[in-house]
Structures are given as structure tokens and as C-alpha cells.
Amino acid sequence: MDRKAAQLQTIETLTKAGLVLTEDEMQRVEIADFGLDRLEQEGLQLITYENNSHYCAKELVLFPNQTCPEHKHPPIGKTEGKQETFRCRAGKVYLYVEGEPTESIQATIPRESEAYYTVFHEVELNPGQQYTIPPNTLHWFQATEQGAIVSEFSTTSRDEYDIFTNPDIKRTP
Amino acid sequence: MDRKAAQLQTIETLTKAGLVLTEDEMQRVEIADFGLDRLEQEGLQLITYENNSHYCAKELVLFPNQTCPEHKHPPIGKTEGKQETFRCRAGKVYLYVEGEPTESIQATIPRESEAYYTVFHEVELNPGQQYTIPPNTLHWFQATEQGAIVSEFSTTSRDEYDIFTNPDIKRTP
């Protein structure tokens, strides 16, 4: 799937869920394949509504069975790492964070990068459910076959500082 | 309209727009009549998804033609006042902030409290449109006859410090 097709699918997914973007926002829909070139397996689509020195709000779209690769948000200078609240709006998401590993996880770890998924404490998020990920904590997440929309409320985003477990990943949209 | 009816109408409004609340959140839907006892004219319904020491996310629901009275969020000690980003999700909102008064405003100022509306720089928000209100800036807003849903992204909420222009207002939900 090319960038343009991914943008259109993202806009369609949001529209079907009743979420409206302006024309300008439609142009700004970000397609993140993390430099892995297998977007449908490992990737994320997002639109940033607001990102200022205090808070940030985005809508994240996951295509069916798509995985956002494991990463964390480290402290930057004297500033704590980014803290994220994920609120599931549509579909279903399996979120994995540091902590007691869940015995039998529901997600399927992407085959090509199996070694780079290392935290397995599972949080299932259905519409209306949310979870807050503390700063500097490894996490990854996967949509089920229905795909998903997740509202992200957080402290300031500085994506270029994110640390991914997979050393091949380059976070340049 | 009593509190229970207002809660039900709020939940119905959100549900119709495809926004899902958990059972617990439905119980927590806040009905703010600001102590004026004329909710349908001056009031606000809201659900707080997250409010921590860094950021806050809420859904605001306005019934048809309902007005949220003029107020501002002052600094608290060394902390700047609350900064709010309003994103219209459904319906239409007229927002008024400090600045050059708009010549002929589209909202109808609530008759009983006309003297307590003093800023008239108009911002019209349709679905997908948003506006960020700086700290310590007077603002008020009104839905059109369709009502409205507004996502609020902001710094920490401390409602008890809000300053309303109308001295009769008590912000105790």
C-alpha cells in the first residue's frame, strides 16, 4: 500500500467512525512505516490535532492486525519522557507494557521482528476503555482484524527522541 | 430538566455521535448548572477522561442553544492558568474570547445574565475545527439549535479556581 492509499484509508476509517478532519488535516495525515517498508504489518497512521509545550492530542489509526512497534519515550534533558493516555474509540487494541508478562497473549508478534518485542503485560482496550503509559516505559500495540482508532492524550510529543527496540527503525515520517 | 435527565441526554448525544463511554464514566457525567438553576440556558455537561498534573482531556456536551457562561482560568501560584484547546466534534459552537469584538455576533446572549457577557471576539467552530484559548483569557461559548460536542484538550483542570464574570456563579457540580 502506498502513502496516498494509506492516507485515504485512514481518512475513510475516521470518517466512518464519525470523526471529522479539516481539509488541511487530511493533507497532514502522517503515515509512519518506521523505515521498515512493511506498513500493513508494522506501522501507524496518525493525525496530530495539537502539540504544544504542555500537552498533545492525536488520533491514531491502526489498520486490521497492524502493529505499532515497541518503543519508549525517554527523558529529554530535565524534562520527563512523554506520558501517553490511550483511549480506544473504535475497534479493539491489545496494548503491551512493562510488567508481569501475560501468560498467553492475544496479539500475534510480527514475524520479521519477533526479537524486538520484549514486553508482554497485556491490556485489552475496547471502545471507551483507556490506559495511561508512564514516561520511559516500553510499549507496543496491535489492532485486531477490525482495525482500531485510538485517541492519544499526552504531554508534548518529540517523536525524534523515541527509542525503538528494533535497531533498524528510523522514526522519520 | 433534572440531573438524571440531563445525564441521559448527554449520554445519548455522545452515543449518537459514535463516542463510547464506559459504565463508570456514564455514572460520572458531570452536570454543571453553575448554581444558576437554569441549566438549559446556562450550563454544561462533561465527562473527564483524564486529568493529571500535566494534561487533561474531556468531552463537553452542549444542549441546543445552551451557553457555557463567561469565565477565565487564572494562574495558581507559580503555575500558569489552564490553557484549553476546543475541538468541535459535532454540531456547531460559537466561541467568544477577548480581542476585537465581532460586529454582529451570531450567538444570543442569555437574557437573565446579559451584563455578565463582556467579550465578543467570535470564533465559529464546525466539526473538525478547533481553537486554543490562552491561559487567563475570558471566554464563553454557545451551541446552535443542533447542540454540540466539543473535545477539550488542556493543561491540568482545577475547576474550583475558575473565575466567572457573573458573581452569582458557584462552580460546584
Ligand SMILES: [Zn+2]
Ligand atoms: Zn508511545
Ligand SMILES: [Zn+2]
Ligand atoms: Zn474554560
